[in-house]
Amino acid sequence: MNEQKTLFRPPYLGCAYYPEDWDESEIPYDISMMKKAGINCARIAEFAWHKMEPAPGKFEFGWLHHVVNQLGENGIAVVLGTPSATPPRWLSKIYPDVMQVNANGIPMSHGGRRHCCSNNPHYVEYSLRIAEAMAKEFADDPYVIGWQIDNEIYSFDGCFCPECCGRFAEYLREKYGDIETLNARWNLNLFSQAYDCFEDVAQPKNAWHNPHLQLDWKTFQNDSHIHFVHKQAEVLHRYVKVPVGTDTMPFNGMDYGKLNEKLDVIQFNHYNDPQNHSNVVLWFDYLRTILPHPFWNTETQTCWNGSVAIGQSIKPEGFCRVNSFMPLALGAEANMYWIWRTHWAGHELTHGSVLDASGRPMHIFGEVQDTAEMIKKSAEFINGTRVKTRVAFHYDSINWNMMLTQPVVGGMNNDRINEFYRPLLDSGLRPDVIFSEKDVSGYDLIFSPLMMTMEKGGLSDAMKKWVKDGGTWVVGPMTDIRNIDGARYQHKPFGMLEELTGAKWLYGIPDAIGAVKTAWTDGDDFRGNLWYDIFEPGSGAALVTVKEGHSAINGKACVLDCTVGKGHVIILGTVPSHDDLMKIISRACAYAKVPCGTTEGAVLASPRVGEAGEGVIVMEYSGSNPGVYHFEGTMTDILTGKSYTDKAELAPYEILVLKK
Amino acid sequence: MNEQKTLFRPPYLGCAYYPEDWDESEIPYDISMMKKAGINCARIAEFAWHKMEPAPGKFEFGWLHHVVNQLGENGIAVVLGTPSATPPRWLSKIYPDVMQVNANGIPMSHGGRRHCCSNNPHYVEYSLRIAEAMAKEFADDPYVIGWQIDNEIYSFDGCFCPECCGRFAEYLREKYGDIETLNARWNLNLFSQAYDCFEDVAQPKNAWHNPHLQLDWKTFQNDSHIHFVHKQAEVLHRYVKVPVGTDTMPFNGMDYGKLNEKLDVIQFNHYNDPQNHSNVVLWFDYLRTILPHPFWNTETQTCWNGSVAIGQSIKPEGFCRVNSFMPLALGAEANMYWIWRTHWAGHELTHGSVLDASGRPMHIFGEVQDTAEMIKKSAEFINGTRVKTRVAFHYDSINWNMMLTQPVVGGMNNDRINEFYRPLLDSGLRPDVIFSEKDVSGYDLIFSPLMMTMEKGGLSDAMKKWVKDGGTWVVGPMTDIRNIDGARYQHKPFGMLEELTGAKWLYGIPDAIGAVKTAWTDGDDFRGNLWYDIFEPGSGAALVTVKEGHSAINGKACVLDCTVGKGHVIILGTVPSHDDLMKIISRACAYAKVPCGTTEGAVLASPRVGEAGEGVIVMEYSGSNPGVYHFEGTMTDILTGKSYTDKAELAPYEILVLKK
């Protein structure tokens, strides 16, 4: 992709805008208010298929040019969306087979969005045609700075239409080659499940299905969406020179690495609350690592979500500012609101926005203006620096899906990732969140919880080498316990952990009620949860041992510290409490010589370096308590010009852009 | 309707009786026990289609004449029900298409009731035929004092059979004229939903649908039932001269005004508990206003509900009496129990009744006898007076359905109507509950909460005039915020409230957690809930202002008191606590010069006037605490002959029929 020179410069403070839902006469008012708010970018057209192609093959782009021109002429950059998430009624009327079908065989109806099947040839054909028509039309438009393909593409249970059923067989054939291999790898002598041919394999519906089928089904369904996006990307890339992406939702098992392989910019939507705001940090730490281009936070709310009913209460003052600036701190070049002006009718007529449906500014209008002002002041620093770190944290969609389809023990689930991440954040660390294939050689300290299989992308071998070369690895729980199919190992509990460390696993023990009591070898109580991998205590240095539970396990170890080559492996056999995990992180940081404890309270610190200098963006994100950031030397806050030495105290929701 | 002179006089204490389920030899025993209980009316035949027409076109009414005659000859009046709620198996065997179909395309089975589609031509044809046969047969029967059409006609999600789908398109065509109008009014450029023709419009199933479609679907489905009832009414009216009605259930979005337009008497079923007994008062205050004829409470339990299991515990002694007499106090001329004698087998074989299935009297038999005695003593006063009031309270099915399909904010729902009504009751008021089209000129004080649209039936204009002429209007929250389609106004937050009062709305704020703090302008704390409309404080006299929440709203007003012409408008921008609403009611009563605070405790007072004199029926309905009723002068209790001056103290569940 060869980026075209545009009239606009990041960072962008943008919004989703739906001029097709309003009378044309409203546009000048909306634009004047955007300028007043400090908005410099608008995402448009993503749901406007019917307006652009009111009848098959009859394209009407005049109205859209008019909108793009008005925006661009007023200094507002445009991101165009291809409208495949909302196919018009005439498409499903001509080809009723385009509709997704649920596990009970019932097709979806027109009237919402994302009701068509990404595998359906008619839907694909017409989606590519409108995308191509748009691309041709706007390829050289100087006001268009980027493209978004579709919207929040994903499905929960997947589509069970005949096309999907057929293609699933083809997917399995390609993956397994012959049916005997599939039977063997899925252990299908069990329950007499074995198949004679790929066409016979059931889709996961109307029965108690095995987890391997379910894992492949999820991968297949996600891949179907990925292929659909890639086909659109190919079409767009034939014409346009600005970055192309697709806006996705928080972790859901979609393989964002694979999805973005043929795209230019990560686009991401989130609607988190103060209550779960730290999860957003995790996602941004992930998005940053996928593509070289700074990512775009394409959607977030200004104040609340709402379809026909608002599900939230008013948020604390300052949340809008911190939420808007956070992506920029962590590697984005854009933050965009959904939605500019609440719909006057239809599905989401109570959603938070910048302007109320009546056209009046919402109560957070001032916070939007403040954000625009901060962005303006820090633009040069943000554009000219990148986040830099020596710490990584593993996440991979295959493990997300494996955990979904076989969580091992009740209460274990993918939300636990956030529990593991939070203490890192509270230790002042700024990890890159990376998937299996990512090169680990640049890191000194890596955390790998819930990585049920390590057989993807050569991760197992990569980590062995990396540890022996001197890396510090905090691994587990629930890591390395399944092969790539989600099967257990037949003669060992782990894929390679025992072999790498010499540790000897004895038993696995579920415990959600605190029946197992444990302590640090130095005597302090330790609190684990849900699951215990029990090791022979002599295998590696025992860090935590069992005091009570069952005579077979008492005295054995559940957390080990093993020296391996020049490196260290800390094996977590359980889900530690927040405080116990803080202690483990501190120990690991000492091995890796990574500074630990640079923050106090809910403070996020994002060290950045680049042609624009060196510094750190710091923010208090709880909104309820002050926090502290410790550093060496003196830095100046670009926003206020104020200087800080050795430490900066932050008021609730305070943001500093500190430059050396 | 020209009422025939009958052998019987109201008020009626009646019961549902199913002689078809018992051996004929049981009838004399049942009748002897009815007489012992004081029952003077029986509702029969509503589910007996198969017994009256055991094969298509083969009518057998001999057994029914025999029952009617035995009842009538024993002084028990008869209400006959048309049996369309329970079509026989032979009908669905000849025409399988009569069955309702759910959103997944699955037809209902025979074996329960109300399984046929009100739009199905075969079902309609056969329903009218049996109704006509009955009407001819019993038109001149002197023992039959009224007719009931069908039973509890209503459906939740509606029927999705081909007939309904086709007729929904026709309904939309008739309402919107052309498809462009529908597209525009529903804002269907959003999500590319626009349709080319009415036949294309989806029914609300298997997708995330817009609230305007859902609102029209509900109206269409309810109208289908209404048309079905009207067709039966037309047939009956051709033959019978006694009142015809249809027995309906508590508020559910059915338009009872429209439904009863072609009927003569309101019939109503309720099964409330001591816990929610005050809601019943609201319903009776509504039923009274719809038709001139005193309404019939066609069903209530003597003690508990039960199908295959009783879902309730024994009720406090006295509840049966108060529950039985309450409709008569509030404008009815009949209270009837469901059921006379518990079914010995079948669907509802644990339901509370007057006689147990074994034929033995239930434990409340004495309370039924007491009720009969009270009715006898007060009959002349009840028949010769009507409830009289200067206060009204708005309710309209369109707003019920709008709230169902777009509740605006989580926690908001139609149950809130009861929360608004209860303080009126606790203030001693006796409002008429009226729908949009009702003339308001006779009232001095009107409450209109949750009237999301005021565009129905010219209500908006009527209220403007009424207020300017001197009315006192307590309006909101969630009133006047949507047009007739459930859409928001594009350039203003309310349809006419700002224009009428000069108030200036700034923001809408959701808050279910108490983040927003408010106070009366006199300094006392005020407790709102769920939602705040925030107004420029100077616009109208601020009654309640925001103390804390967000700097944009602090100091602004959420309850206003506006003088308009000769009248007053108190705008409620939030859901007030019970006590705060009591204060507002008191203020409004002072404006309207309506007596306030005439009752203490859970006391219901129903002032009545007519040819039989003037007085008031008073009852304590909590059953747990004594209460007081204040009045001027001296009145005598018709039940006991005891005299009261200035006030009457009531024991729990005590009932007084006071006459001047």
Next chain:
Amino acid sequence: MNEQKTLFRPPYLGCAYYPEDWDESEIPYDISMMKKAGINCARIAEFAWHKMEPAPGKFEFGWLHHVVNQLGENGIAVVLGTPSATPPRWLSKIYPDVMQVNANGIPMSHGGRRHCCSNNPHYVEYSLRIAEAMAKEFADDPYVIGWQIDNEIYSFDGCFCPECCGRFAEYLREKYGDIETLNARWNLNLFSQAYDCFEDVAQPKNAWHNPHLQLDWKTFQNDSHIHFVHKQAEVLHRYVKVPVGTDTMPFNGMDYGKLNEKLDVIQFNHYNDPQNHSNVVLWFDYLRTILPHPFWNTETQTCWNGSVAIGQSIKPEGFCRVNSFMPLALGAEANMYWIWRTHWAGHELTHGSVLDASGRPMHIFGEVQDTAEMIKKSAEFINGTRVKTRVAFHYDSINWNMMLTQPVVGGMNNDRINEFYRPLLDSGLRPDVIFSEKDVSGYDLIFSPLMMTMEKGGLSDAMKKWVKDGGTWVVGPMTDIRNIDGARYQHKPFGMLEELTGAKWLYGIPDAIGAVKTAWTDGDDFRGNLWYDIFEPGSGAALVTVKEGHSAINGKACVLDCTVGKGHVIILGTVPSHDDLMKIISRACAYAKVPCGTTEGAVLASPRVGEAGEGVIVMEYSGSNPGVYHFEGTMTDILTGKSYTDKAELAPYEILVLKK
């Protein structure tokens, strides 16, 4: 059945073993570990249809002979399962109609188990063919000590395939003879439900159905499974001489008496926890009474259940031992674990076992070895004695299903059986749990709660005679209140209780909130729950009377003690508290001269007598507190050789095999 002389002797400590899921080379290791654990029996082949018949009619038993031989040669007896629970994919491919169909018409998919319909002729034909092939192949195998048909055969809502619908009509025709009889017995004039022919009768789906239809549907569905099992039994009995059974699950409305009529040994699976371990005692007391052959506990967990996630926490040490030995104490000759070694992949890859999937022993391995040792020591006593008692407790599947389909009052349900049983256990009683047809003449004391109908198997008459002859009967609540169809009696509340005792029932009262207050006639408070049958106090000696509730019931009785002939009938009109039921049991034991209070704490005592002498097996089953067993004289514990006089004190989870 003529039992073949085998190489093995009970008692058996066995396990389910799935060699088809592992490489053949694993077998020797598994067998060596079985021997180490003390396992002397393996259940195999139950799910291995596809491995035994990989293509239609192509049988392959070589691998299975190899496994059986290896096991047998190592002293491990084999139980073979017919594999009908897991038909191969090729069967449903040839005959798609074999699949069960749910109430929405959706067939089940391949990929789990028990997805075929027991009535489907193709499924039946192929199931019988594989069973016959196995039977021929292994009829004379000396290592095979028994056969299991299918696995946990049962269905919740049942199958709605065309075959089932047709056969349901035939079932009804056979039961009722003519449709008028069905209409009359089900009271189908109600709601115009009456049918013209059996083919018209609805299956219980997609409507609100009557409880009589639902009861017959459940019976029909269960009978379908029973017939299917009987057909397989017939085939097996043609060839094999060792006992044949089918392994069933805890009480679920399946008629285990009928099911096992054509079988030789009861097989039973349970997975209870410490929390509900006393329910297991109830089931074993039932299993023991059905067939003369000692029963087999074919499945229990060693430590926890788990499909893709373990749902439990680690269990207290000792639970495995007590849980393993309990069936042997109560009449079994085998206890078997599910599963020997956790599956390395597939549906249940987290289930507790003896060996982990990795091949390593689980933490309970030592408890399994202890159990084997105890069994060895007590084998002669267990084999040579039988449980002996004078007390019985009624349970019948028809009443289970009646309670499911019409629980009478909210909160009443079949779990209440355990509440009634527990105080018997706590009184040291060892009741036989028997169904309606069982001869009662050998018992002195019988409990019959929740026996809604007593019309099955002549129970009503049998009990009348038995009581008059001197029996002591504790009866109710909810007993004798319905006829065999689940209908109420039209002229009396009970079938025969009033007539038998002279008691006079007045009212039935629901009360889950404690509104009704009651007391023993001696003045102590009594606590009932959910329901009160209220009797004329003079009818029989009132034991408990109502103090408060409603004037109609105050002073009336709800528990009666009636002398009848030489016997006693204690009528329970309510659900007594545990302690109040203990008092009633004590009173009844005194009448019957049955020792009461022989145990303290959670102690189970199973008196046994036979050719091997006389004694009692005693165990503490709470695991948390010590207990005591009182007796007369001196006995010696076979396990330790220790002697006890008059009483034995037991530590938590301690087991004694005491012999006189």
